[in-house]
Amino acid sequence: MKSFQLKWGLPLLFLLAAFPGFSDSFIAQPATDYGLKIVGLSYVMMVLCVVFFLLVVGVIAYSLWKFRAKKPGEEGVAIHGHTGLEIIWTVIPAGIMIALGVISTVLVIDQLNPPKKTLIVKVTGYQFGWDFEYYQADASFDSGTADVQTVRNICGNPAVMVKLKSLHVKSTDEFTIPNNTDIRFLTSAKDVIHSFWVPEFLIKRDMVPGLVADFWVHTNQVGEFTAKCAALCGASHGLMVAKVHVVDPQQFQTWLAAQPVAAAGSAPQAN
Numbered sequence: 001m002k003s004f005q006l007k008w009g010l011p012l013l014f015l016l017a018a019f020p021g022f023s024d025s026f027i028a029q030p031a032t033d034y035g036l037k038i039v040g041l042s043y044v045m046m047v048l049c050v051v052f053f054l055l056v057v058g059v060i061a062y063s064l065w066k067f068r069a070k071k072p073g074e075e076g077v078a079i080h081g082h083t084g085l086e087i088i089w090t091v092i093p094a095g096i097m098i099a100l101g102v103i104s105t106v107l108v109i110d111q112l113n114p115p116k117k118t119l120i121v122k123v124t125g126y127q128f129g130w131d132f133e134y135y136q137a138d139a140s141f142d143s144g145t146a147d148v149q150t151v152r153n154i155c156g157n158p159a160v161m162v163k164l165k166s167l168h169v170k171s172t173d174e175f176t177i178p179n180n181t182d183i184r185f186l187t188s189a190k191d192v193i194h195s196f197w198v199p200e201f202l203i204k205r206d207m208v209p210g211l212v213a214d215f216w217v218h219t220n221q222v223g224e225f226t227a228k229c230a231a232l233c234g235a236s237h238g239l240m241v242a243k244v245h246v247v248d249p250q251q252f253q254t255w256l257a258a259q260p261v262a263a264a265g266s267a268p269q270a271n
């Protein structure tokens, strides 16, 4: 039974994962443009894995059968070297690896170049909850031309970054963002290392005290999702979940206007 699992378990898992319906349990359905690209790339890699696994195992199985010793004591056919084949099975995998590397690099670089105008949501993790602050660049400030570190540092500087609202209340367990909008998340932590993860965004950032890490997404789906802390951060780590409401932009403005402003001086200082 064990050998059956070893032989067939993994390829079976790959095959099942290639079906979109079944793969929901492995990879979340993307709710952002970036998520779509990541899932697309994952499927391309998955299909390549399955194809090459079957190809290699198929050739091995065929060779075992074809070139077997047919009678007791008889030697199997000994074959050594085939320059043409060796070139093919070196060049093709190398080409695929380079192509996947280039595509992955493009996706990484994409994260380093957020659009010029984004809604900025600063998320601060603490034991055991989240603080959410909303910022928008002042009209005179072009966040697209400022380097990443500058944008990370300017939150809270009213000269360039307008704080729209702070949802700093103990145990904030939900927040709202607009659909069809470029949103830049700046993440940090107050006490220990946390990790901000919304599975449907297909991107995750570790939240380290004293550092601000960012990522950006373009939301493309209205719905309710769950933000989770993805770093074991203490006894009540499991309670660090927050509902994410992605709503129409007009609805977002209404929601934001209705939020009470956090008391002065209570805003978290994480960076």
Ligand SMILES: [Cu+2]
Residues within 6 Å of the ligand: 125, 126, 193, 194, 195, 229, 230, 231, 232, 233, 237, 240
């Ligand atoms: Cu945590």
